[in-house]
Amino acid sequence: MSQASQLEQAPEHIKLAVDLIYLLETNEVSPEVAIAALEIVKQDMHSKLESSS
Structure with missing residues (x-):
């Protein structure tokens, strides 16, 4: 494959x-910049998950 x-x-x-x-x-x-940005994205997505529950 x-x-x-x-x-x-x-x-x-x-x-x-x-x-x-x-x-x-x-x-x-x-x-370094990518990881910092991804941490912000991760926090934002976790917030969205918590607010939708």
């Missing part, structure tokens, strides 16, 4: 992670 077809079969969160990694790498975002 090719990598492309494996990705097509992957769960949504894996597909999103691959897309985000590609976006960060192609825009040459430093790992």
Whole structure:
């Protein structure tokens, strides 16, 4: 099975992670900046989950 077809079969969160990694790498975002930004995104998504419960 090719990598492309494996990705097509992957769960949504894996597909999103691959897309985000590609976006960060192609825009040459430093790992430190990426991690800081992802922490903010993570906090925001947790807040949305808690408010929707």
